[in-house]
Amino acid sequence: MITTQQAIQQRRTLKVMADPDKPIAVCKDQEVEFRPVLDELIALAAQAPFHYTCHRSHQSGELSGGLPWRFYILEASDCRELLVHLQAQGIDGGKIMGMLAAAKALIQVTWLPEPMYEDMNQANALYEPSLKNMEHIAAASAAIQNLLLGATAHDLENYWSSGGVLREQPTYDYLNIPEQELLLGAIFLFDKQDTKNHEVTLKGGGLAEQRGEMSSWATYIKKP
Numbered sequence: 001m002i003t004t005q006q007a008i009q010q011r012r013t014l015k016v017m018a019d020p021d022k023p024i025a026v027c028k029d030q031e032v033e034f035r036p037v038l039d040e041l042i043a044l045a046a047q048a049p050f051h052y053t054c055h056r057s058h059q060s061g062e063l064s065g066g067l068p069w070r071f072y073i074l075e076a077s078d079c080r081e082l083l084v085h086l087q088a089q090g091i092d093g094g095k096i097m098g099m100l101a102a103a104k105a106l107i108q109v110t111w112l113p114e115p116m117y118e119d120m121n122q123a124n125a126l127y128e129p130s131l132k133n134m135e136h137i138a139a140a141s142a143a144i145q146n147l148l149l150g151a152t153a154h155d156l157e158n159y160w161s162s163g164g165v166l167r168e169q170p171t172y173d174y175l176n177i178p179e180q181e182l183l184l185g186a187i188f189l190f191d192k193q194d195t196k197n198h199e200v201t202l203k204g205g206g207l208a209e210q211r212g213e214m215s216s217w218a219t220y221i222k223k224p
């Protein structure tokens with residue numbers, strides 16, 4: 001197993017896309033074998049710091065925990081089924097369709113906003129711009145980063161996507177995600193071997209080389 005520092009350094013975005021009409025075949029045995037790894041990654045995510053529990057309005061459904069995020073986990077066969085479902089509805093989600101055709105897993109991560117006051121509702125806002133909401137998002141983001149680092153340590157390629165079609169109503173309905181929850185990331189996990197053994201298109205993170213010098217975003221504060 002690699003060190004934490006190595007996992008952080010090695011983490012990178014990689015989109016792996018197969019032909020949506022010729023998805024990578026799912027082997028049930030491999031899916032069963034992979035489940036403990038997925039369980040481990042989800043458990044790592046839960047180790048993230050969080051400042052507030054979610055509002056009680058989020059604590060009544062099937063997922064009633066206090067953490068300010070929810071994870072909806074699709075294994076490879078579920079990714080392929082979602083792909084077929086979207087195709088059957090005539091939905092073309094672009095690159096997301098190719099990733100559903102290739103993924104070993106997809107984790108839809110939502111964060112749980114505080115209920116909005118009335119005026120905000122009328123303004124059609126996504127959520128109230130409060131400090132508490134900012135910290136809910138921060139905590140859920142930390143959970144995602146834990147997941148990505150754990151995936152990297154397991155030699156899985158991974159990609160944090162805003163979601164595209166995966167944040168839209170047909171996907172929410174299909175996955176039974178409550179509408180009050182906001183998608184923070186559609187997290188794709190890919191098998192490194194699949195990038196070698198199958199015909200796939202690969203694409204890295206567009207901003208990967210744009211971090212700049214540390215001195216452009218960090219400074220030591222020294223008072224004379």
Ligand SMILES: Cc1cc2nc3c(=O)[nH]c(=O)nc-3n(C[C@H](O)[C@H](O)[C@H](O)COP(=O)(O)O)c2cc1C
Pocket residue numbers: 011012013014160161162163164184185204205206207208
């Ligand atoms: C909140 C969030 C949403 C993202 N959404 C997308 C996305 O929708 N499409 C995309 O190409 N990359 C997305 N990315 C990945 C970034 O493009 C990627 O992290 C960046 O290019 C740096 O590359 P690296 O991850 O390899 O370091 C997202 C990253 C974050 C943190």
